[in-house]
Amino acid sequence: MYFGENLLFMKVIFFGYIFLVSFLGYSQTNKVLPVDESFKQFLSCRDFTISYNEKEAYFTIQNLNETKGAIVKAEKVKDEWKNFEIVSFSGEHRDIEPFLTPDNLRLYFSSNRPKDNTTEEGDYDIWYVERASIDSAWSKPKNVGSPINTQYNEFYPSLSKNGNLYYTSDKFTTISKDDILLSKWNGTTYEHPIQLNENINSKGYEFNAFISPDEDFILYTVYGAKDGLGSGDLYISFKDENGEFLKRKNLGNQINSNRMEYSPFYDKVSENLYFTSKRDETKNKKATNLSEFNELAKSYINGLSRIYKIKIDIKELKRN
Structure with missing residues (x-):
């Protein structure tokens, strides 16, 4: 989903939010951490997808007003992310929300780049690049084309192993807001795309869904929910024995904050949940000189979009 300057992030804080602290799906000792200290070099970054061999990752960098975006590749070298570079097909238009398919041979993303036979940027569509092997060039x-892409905006593609495509659309704004299709x-x-059931979608905003490879659970953001901690929170829903998604669960305040959390990606190998957050730890910190102020402004948890991770136990989450 595109977060432009015209979208008001209303804060809906509830006195009882502290009771959301745990589903016991992640240990109380597990903490939300920056994805890697090397990501501090990017003023604003979001979205994260990682290869099955844990050796490459793709994410979005953007300018401060979020009007420009590019997809970046990173390589893991001795447990550190290095060799950052904008991918060959990105950097000119607003490319966001990369997603590696489970076989790692396609990379899907959302972009406002021109369609065929045009030069003008348009609405956001879902695009993809492909390669013959994980060592090949993209x-x-x-363009994915019809019936997925329309005159409306399509965001945040996520695919299961069987090729089913989940994504966000603002097509149904006359009866709801952004929905997951x-x-x-x-x-x-x-x-032809269908809206997910009322356990997932509502009359409000639901967006940026990650579907597990086996389609047994979905992670996504709900904006302004009654049981939310403020702005947008991450939720999870599991399927029942009939293949229907159950009522969504808020992931609690060990993961969610009173700011926006979005763009989840779960890595089964490491059991890490990667997500983007605009959480801010600078508000109540004092800066007595310019140097201290600049350090606060450049710190990782500074209210701008940053990528985080936390280890979670999906099976335990389901039991609770």
Whole structure:
């Protein structure tokens, strides 16, 4: 989802939010951490997807007013993320929200880049690049096309192992806000998209969903929810024995803050939940000189979009 300057992030704080502290799906000793200290070099970054061998990751960097975005690749060297570079197909338009498919041979993303036979930037569509192997170069971007892309905005693609595509759309704003849609892959083409059930979507904002490879759970953001901690919170929903998503659960204040949390990605290998947050620890810290003020402004948890991680136990979350 695109967070432009016109979107008001209303804070809905409830006195009882402290009771959301735990689903026991993550230990009280587990803490939200910066994804890596090397990411501090980026003033504003968001979205995160990692390869199954844990050796490469892709994420979005953007300017401070979030009008410019580019997709960056990073390589893991001795447990540290290094060798950052803008990917070959990005940097000119606003490319955001990369997602590596489970086989790592396609990278999907959202972009306002021009369509075929045009030069003007337009609405946000879902695009992808592909490669023959994980060591091969990426192809030129291809538009996913109809029935997924429309005259409206499509954001945050996430695919299961069978090719089913989950994404965010603002197509239904006459009856709701942003919703999460599913387009099933039938082996030949994508079928007409459907909205997920009322346990996921509502009349408000639901967006930026990560679907597990086996489609047994979904992680996503709900904005302004009655049981939220403020702004947008991360939620999880599991499927029942009939394949229907159950009522969503707030992930609690060990993960969520009173600021925006969004763009989740769960890595089964490391059991890390990666997500973006605009949390801020600078508000109540004193700066007595310019040097101290600049240090606060440049600190990682400074209210700008940053990528974080926390280790969670999905099975334990489901039991609770």
